[in-house]
Amino acid sequence: MMKIHDFKGFPNPARVRIALAEKGLTDAVQFVTVDVPGGEHKGADFLAKNPGAAVPVLELADGTYISECTAITGYLDHLVGEPVLTGGDLKRRAVIQMMQRRAESGLLDAVATYFHHATPGLGPEIETYQNRDWGEKSRARALAGMGYFDQLLQHQDYLAGDQFSMVDITGFAGLIFADIAKIDIPAELTRLKSWRARITARPSIASI
C-alpha cells in the first residue's frame, strides 16, 4: 500500500490530499504523520526520505520515496482516469506545467517565504535563519501573483484554462497559506475571490 508522510492541515499536504480526493484515491493510501511543528522533518530519519525537509512525501509500495507535490500529483493522476489533473494532450500538459510553476513561485512559495522570513513562522526553534527584507519582498510578490491570476480569470474559469487542474489546487493551497500568514486578498480582486468560492465547493476540497 502507498503511504503519504505529511502533516494534516498544512498547505502542501493539502495539495496532495485534494489530488487524492479528486482521483478517488484517498482510501488507497495510508497516512503517516510527520511532526512538523516539533521539527521531525529536520531529523535524520525524515531527511533520508526527503533531503529537502518538506512534507508531503509519497512512499510507493516498493519503498521509493517521491517528494515535490508536482511529481506526486503527476504520479497519482496517471494511476486512474478522471478528472485529469495534469493535462490530457501535449500542449495542455505543457501549459499546466508552466502555470504550475507560476502558481508555485508567484503565489504559494512567495507566501511561504514571507511566512518563514517576515513573521514568527513556525517559531524560533524551527526558523533558524530569517531574512525580513526578503520576506517582505516575497509578500509583495505574492500580492502581484494574486493580481496576475485575477486578471487571467477574466477570460477563463480556472487558473490554467477552462478546466480544473492541479494548478487550481496549488493556487488554492497558496490562499490557505495566505490566510495562515495573514496576507489578505485585496478587495478589488473579485474574480480571484469568486474562483476561490467555487473551488471551495468541490467535494475534494470540502473533504480535507
Next chain:
Amino acid sequence: MMKIHDFKGFPNPARVRIALAEKGLTDAVQFVTVDVPGGEHKGADFLAKNPGAAVPVLELADGTYISECTAITGYLDHLVGEPVLTGGDLKRRAVIQMMQRRAESGLLDAVATYFHHATPGLGPEIETYQNRDWGEKSRARALAGMGYFDQLLQHQDYLAGDQFSMVDITGFAGLIFADIAKIDIPAELTRLKSWRARITARPSIASI
C-alpha cells in the same frame, strides 16, 4: 514553425538548446534573440509572452507561448522518440520530476539567486533590487546542492538514476551558471566533476 525566444549562452536557454539537440530538433525551431543584457525581457512586448520576464520561451506554431524549462522540455520530449528525457514509465517520470525540482532549487536557482543578489549580476540597470544576505545564503545552498549530487553519484551514473535525463541538463546548466557567478566546485567533489566531464562530451552539449 516553432520558435524559441532566448539569449544564446545563458544558462536557461542552454537547457532548452541541449534538449533540442538531444532530440534532433534544433533545425525544427527558429531562434529569436531577446536582448536580455539590454533589459528587453523586462519590456511590455516580452512580458506579454512571459510575465515571469525570463528566457527561454517556446512559441508553438499556433501562437501559444510556453515558458519554464521543465514545461518546454516535456513538450519537446514527447514530440519525437529517443532519448527519453522526462521518463518512460510512471515511476521514472515521478523521480525525474522530483529530481528536476531538486536540481533547480538546490543548484541552478540557488546559483542564480547568488548571482543576482550578491554580485553585480547583470548590472545596476537590471538588478534593481538586491539582498546580499539572501544571496550569500543561496551560495551556501548551491554548495550544499553540489555536495548532495556528488553523494548521489556514488551509486548512479546520472543525477536522476542510471540514464541521462533532463535533470542532468539542469544540473549542467547550474554548473555553467556557477562558472559565471564564480562559485567553484569544491575540490573534494570528484564524482560531480567527473560526471560533468562525461556530460560535456555529449554531442548535444558540445554543440551549444
